[in-house]
Amino acid sequence: MLAGGTDVVPWLRDEAIAPVALIDIKAIPDLHLITDLDGSLHLGALVTFSDLLASPHVAERYPILGEMGHLVASAGVRNRATLVGNICSAVPSCDAGPVLLAYEADVHIVGPQGARDVSIADWFRGPRATALQADEIVTGMTIHPPAKSHGAAFLKLSRYEGEDLAQANLAVVMTAAHRYRIAYGAVAATPLRASAIEQLLDGHALDVDRIAAAQQLVAGEISPITDMRATKEYREHMCRVMLERGLLAAQARLNGAGPAYPARLV
Amino acid sequence: MKHEITLTVNGETLPVDVSPNDVLLDTLRTQVGVKSPKIGCERGDCGSCTVLLDGANVRSCLILAIEVDGHHITTVEGLSNDGLSALQEELIAASSFQCGFCAPGIVLVAAELLEHDPEPTRDQVREAISGNLCRCTGYDPIVDAVLALAEREGSDS
Numbered sequence: 204m205l206a207g208g209t210d211v212v213p214w215l216r217d218e219a220i221a222p223v224a225l226i227d228i229k230a231i232p233d234l235h236l237i238t239d240l241d242g243s244l245h246l247g248a249l250v251t252f253s254d255l256l257a258s259p260h261v262a263e264r265y266p267i268l269g270e271m272g273h274l275v276a277s278a279g280v281r282n283r284a285t286l287v288g289n290i291c292s293a294v295p296s297c298d299a300g301p302v303l304l305a306y307e308a309d310v311h312i313v314g315p316q317g318a319r320d321v322s323i324a325d326w327f328r329g330p331r332a333t334a335l336q337a338d339e340i341v342t343g344m345t346i347h348p349p350a351k352s353h354g355a356a357f358l359k360l361s362r363y364e365g366e367d368l369a370q371a372n373l374a375v376v377m378t379a380a381h382r383y384r385i386a387y388g389a390v391a392a393t394p395l396r397a398s399a400i401e402q403l404l405d406g407h408a409l410d411v412d413r414i415a416a417a418q419q420l421v422a423g424e425i426s427p428i429t430d431m432r433a434t435k436e437y438r439e440h441m442c443r444v445m446l447e448r449g450l451l452a453a454q455a456r457l458n459g460a461g462p463a464y465p466a467r468l469v
Numbered sequence: 470m471k472h473e474i475t476l477t478v479n480g481e482t483l484p485v486d487v488s489p490n491d492v493l494l495d496t497l498r499t500q501v502g503v504k505s506p507k508i509g510c511e512r513g514d515c516g517s518c519t520v521l522l523d524g525a526n527v528r529s530c531l532i533l534a535i536e537v538d539g540h541h542i543t544t545v546e547g548l549s550n551d552g553l554s555a556l557q558e559e560l561i562a563a564s565s566f567q568c569g570f571c572a573p574g575i576v577l578v579a580a581e582l583l584e585h586d587p588e589p590t591r592d593q594v595r596e597a598i599s600g601n602l603c604r605c606t607g608y609d610p611i612v613d614a615v616l617a618l619a620e621r622e623g624s625d626s
Binding site for chain 2 (some may be wrong): 205207208209212213215216225227229253276277278279280282283364365366
């Protein structure tokens with residue numbers, strides 16, 4: 204199944220895949236649509252990162268989609284690469300992963316048995332492995348922020364500004380009622396929700412002590428590896444730093460202050 | 470099995486016979502005969518194969534030729550109808566490039582940027598070319614030339 208092709212074409216060249224046929228789905232108009240559903244947002248399977256960045260509505264209502272999109276690769280890739288493709292290739296560092304976890308996306312799937320939805324929480328099964336069966340396709344996603352008005356932040360740690368895969372990434376979403384959603388990527392076999400940290404924070408305002416207590420839980424939430432991009436020790440340390448910066452930025456933005464979206468917060 | 474597709478390359482519409490797995494970069498270089506998109510990393514990282522697809526910059530190494538049947542491709546050869554564009558003249562005057570392998574891609578993304586935003590900031594220029602690797606110059610002479618052109622054209626208008 205061919206959408207943006209930014210993964211599929213190199214795989215073809217490397218002979219990592221040898222399909223009997225490729226089906227280009229780009230001519231299906233409905234799959235390009237971004238549709239607001241009054242508080243939730245439907246994203247068709249062909250929505251590219253550039254499409255997200257070009258939408259004023261997305262920027263206003265779902266701001267970390269754009270904050271994330273700005274940090275994905277470069278414009279030449281973003282003009283072709285799709286969000287759905289990002290979670291279908293499912294590398295652990297995929298930038299869409301933490302944002303979709305924090306926005307509690309449902310992944311819409313169609314196959315011979317009909318249509319089904321899979322929560323993004325059940326989607327990632329391992330590096331490059333997902334809940335999608337071989338005879339199924341993803342038609343889109345619907346994201347569900349915790350409240351229309353929310354403060355949020357997406358942080359991507361990489362070796363240099365510009366085109367690089369994440370050493371670690373983090374999405375933070377919080378509401379005025381002190382509900383928190385926190386998700387990390389590139390620091391485990393799959394992107395993950397930091398549920399113990401969310402439990403510690405839920406119902407509470409942020410202060411220095413609570414943030415410090417949350418940082419104590421980071422090591423228990425993640426299981427980073429050492430690879431060519433970073434050591435596991437550096438990743439773990441930076442995940443604590445990013446948590447504090449992400450929480451403070453999300454809180455400031457919730458209160459109408461803080462760095463304007465999109466910002467580079469780490 | 471070959472399929473005939475139609476490409477409009479730099480304003481000229483032509484039929485091209487391609488196999489389903491032919492990559493656009495290779496089709497442009499070997500069949501259309503346009504050599505400015507360069508074969509670099511062939512995995513979308515370096516930007517040297519950049520072309521404009523319907524006006525937006527893309528990596529031609531990440532696209533199958535058959536995907537763009539009926540679409541418009543622009544390479545540096547098509548930026549100006551007569552001679553060099555003002556942007557190219559500026560880059561030459563500033564000695565912005567050394568080996569020049571990255572130049573076609575950078576010229577195209579800079580041209581696209583200036584088309585959408587005639588007075589970009591330094592950060593916007595750096596962001597626009599961030600997907601185009603240059604191993605010679607450190608980028609500053611390129612950014613300087615783009616900004617100098619934008620400033621001069623802005624003051625002219």
